[in-house]
Amino acid sequence: MTATATTPVLREARIPxxxxxxxxxELRRVPEGRPDRPYERFRLIPLGRVIGAEIHGVDLSRPLEAAVRAELDRALLEWKVLFFRDQHLTSRQQRAFAGxxxxxxxxxxxxTGDDPEVARLDRTAVPTFENVWHTDVTFRERPALGAVLQLREVPPVGGDTLWADMAAAYDNxxxxxxxxxEGARAVHDFIPGFARFYPPERLAAHQEEFPxxxxxxxxxxxxxxxxxxxxxxxxTTRIVGFAQEESDRLLRLLFQQAHAPEFQVRFSWRAGDVAFWDNRATQHYAVNDYAPHRRVAERVAIAGDRPH
Incomplete structure (x- = not known):
């Protein structure tokens, strides 16, 4: 008799x-077909495969030449978040760079900090509300183009920030x-993001301003x-035209796409460091692991356009 190969029978098993x-x-950092070009005005050190790079050789406290600004803009589009060590900017200098x-x-x-256009995020007595993957101010009709964040005071350990490339998340x-x-639209509202931390009286004052x-x-x-x-x-509260249960299920799936480490970069701060990110292309997450120590950051946001 000739032995015949048989396929082993496995027990029935499934995952959700x-x-x-x-x-x-799929880890594609730039649009397909766009060639990588060197940077001539500064040194760029990649921190991740698709997102995040340190910039060396640029002093943000001084006015930037047009050619340096243009090359930084290209770097922002290609790397989505740029990091500048040991800058120690004044509020005026931080505003000037973002502007x-x-x-x-x-x-x-x-x-706010010393300037009304500088938001101050002082995490001591108040609870944090950034330790969830999010894109800034999508409850606005025109969400921010980007933001420039500087750490004024850092805890002895912890307090990192992560960013995720949401184009890579989509690709996968x-x-x-x-x-x-494709073609679907979703509702965004400021109340879910702040209701866990602010009393109703404070939120009600802004309901008409931010429908x-x-x-x-x-x-x-x-x-x-x-x-x-x-x-x-x-x-984001729901997808328009979907039954609530189906909308919730689909949103949970989309939310979790930011959680893949292959799409992320993680940055450990020192006082005086600056991060500049493209809010149109990323989500970010501020790690809340430093209590009872203090973490103080100041952020300047750049107005954006209507998403399409």
Whole structure:
């Protein structure tokens, strides 16, 4: 008799649907077909495969030459978040640097520093509300283009910030999910993101100023043209036209795409460090692991355009 190969019979087993699973991921940092070009005005050190780079050789306290600003702009589009060590900027200098990218915006829900256009994030007695993956102020009709954050005081350990490339997150969605969300719009509201920390009286004062707004679930970056996931766990409440249960399920799936480490960069701060990120292309997460120590940051936000 000749032995025949048989396929082993495995017990029935399954894992829940709609999760992040192990395996290869598409990691494309720039739009397809765009060549990598060297930077001539500074030294750039990548910190991640698709997102995050340190910039050396630029003093942000001084006015920037047009050629340096242009090359930094290209670096921002290609790396999504740029880090500058040991800058120690005054509020005026921080505002001047951010202002090179457009009009500045304020957020009445945040405390301010020495200047009304500088938000002060002093995490001591008040609880943090940044330790969730989010994109800043998507409850606005025109969410911020980007932000410049400087750490004034750092805890002895902890207090890192992470950023995720939401174009890479989109690239790795299942094709069926991409088809379902193509052309879909979602509602964004400031109340869910702040209600856990502020009393109703404070939120009610801003309800008319910030009514719910709709944005595309998939945003096209206005410069690079790349598709990005543009919903987040702080401010997105539902997908228009979907039953609530289906909307919740789909949003949970989209929210978790930021959680893949392959799409992320993590930055450990020193006092005086500056981060400049593209809010149109990223989400970020401030790690809340430093209590009872103090962490003080100051942020300047740059007004953006209407997502499409």
């Amino acid at each position: 649907a709609d999760g992040l699973y192990e395996g290869p991921r 090179l990218w457009g009009e500045l915006e304020t957020n009445p829900l945040l405390a 969605l299942d094709p069926e999910v991409k088809e379902r969300i 719910p707004v709709e944005h595309p679930v998939v945003r096209r970056h206005p410069v690079t043209g790349r598709r990005t996931i543009f919903v987040n766990a702080s401010f």
